[in-house]
Amino acid sequence: AQSVAQPEDQVNVAEGNPLTVKCTYSVSGNPYLFWYVQYPNRGLQFLLKYITGDNLVKGSYGFEAEFNKSQTSFHLKKPSALVSDSALYFCAVISSGSARQLTFGSGTQLTVLP
Amino acid sequence: DAEITQSPRHKITETGRQVTLACHQTWNHNNMFWYRQDLGHGLRLIHYSYGVQDTNKGEVSDGYSVSRSNTEDLPLTLESAASSQTSVYFCASSGQGGTEAFFGQGTRLTVV
Numbered sequence: 001a002q003s004v005a006q007p008e009d010q011v012n013v014a015e016g017n018p019l020t021v022k023c024t025y026s027v028s029g030n031p032y033l034f035w036y037v038q039y040p041n042r043g044l045q046f047l048l049k050y051i052t053g054d055n056l057v058k059g060s061y062g063f064e065a066e067f068n069k070s071q072t073s074f075h076l077k078k079p080s081a082l083v084s085d086s087a088l089y090f091c092a093v094i095s096s097g098s099a100r101q102l103t104f105g106s107g108t109q110l111t112v113l114p
Numbered sequence: 115d116a117e118i119t120q121s122p123r124h125k126i127t128e129t130g131r132q133v134t135l136a137c138h139q140t141w142n143h144n145n146m147f148w149y150r151q152d153l154g155h156g157l158r159l160i161h162y163s164y165g166v167q168d169t170n171k172g173e174v175s176d177g178y179s180v181s182r183s184n185t186e187d188l189p190l191t192l193e194s195a196a197s198s199q200t201s202v203y204f205c206a207s208s209g210q211g212g213t214e215a216f217f218g219q220g221t222r223l224t225v226v
Contacts, residue, residue, distance in 0.1 A: 006156075034214055043204060043217040044157075090156060100145050100164065100208065101172070102215055106156035 002027040004093050006105035013081050014113050021076040021108045023091030032094040033074040034102065035065055037087045044090065050074060061085070081112045116141040120205050120218035127225055133192045135221050137205030145208045146188040147215065148172075148180065150201040157204065163188055195225045 003026045013019045025031055032051050036044040048059025055067045065076045074091060088109050092102040118139040127133050139146065144165045149157040159172030161180040169180050177199060179191045192199055202222050208215040 036217075041220075043219045044206075046214045046216070049214055101147055101159055101162050102206075102208075103159070104149075104157040106154065 002031075002093050002095050002103045004091050004103055004105035006089075006091055006108045008108050009106070010109045010111070012111045012113060015083055016080050019078050019081040019085070019110065019112070021089050021091075021110060023074045023076065023105060024072050025074060025091070025093045026072065027093055027095040029095045031074075033065075033067060034092040034094075035059065035063070035074075035076050036090045036092060038090065038107075039087050047076070047089075083112045083114050086110055086112045118205060118207055118216050118218045120203075120221050122221060123219065124222045125224070127195050127223070129195060129197060129225055131195050133195050133223065135190045135192075135203055135205075135223070137188050137190065137218060138186055139205075139207040139216070140186065141207055141209070141216060142185060143207035143209050143216075144185070145215075146182070147206045147208075148178070148188065148190045149204045149206065150174065151204060151220075152201050160190065160203075161188075192223075195223075197225050199223065200225045 005024045034049045035047040038044050048057050050057050050067045058064045063078050088107050090107050091105040121136045147162045148160040151157050158174045160178050163169050163182040202220050204220050205218040206215040
């Protein structure tokens, strides 16, 4: 079975400060890891993914994420937060085995304060 | 541009009625999924399909069914709507393994 944990329901950060949204995962086999963002009353938008290769992956809107195999983590980061980054963020995982369906974490509400 | 669309966007129905939510994608993806989103639970998988005539149960499949008669569509049916099925429903599709899934805009269903 595959699972994702997002330990923080809410993250608050001041505009211009760095932000981190945490994610840990559990899968059998190698993981494919994803971050999605959801704005109010909208669907989920893809931000970035890790499949293989460089542990630091870069995505849309200046976001990046670091894959750490030993800690089974895939934290989302951004060097300088914007008020417009305020949204709900979801981490998701697929096992590189036969499963193709995403398993999501419970989500983290990010609020960037002006 | 390819897209994935859901209809209706909003639906109010009565307890016990059968309801069908539509999902149509033009990505030509084999994989399609239905999720429900509830506060505190994130997104939970209801049903999924890996291709035409293939359907599988997800984590919260009780009271729901799907059918896949072509590549583009995966309608979700609530056999007898219950208040516990009030939720926001998202359809998604994806290509071969390791590719990201694309999501529809969601359907907000209220069962009264």
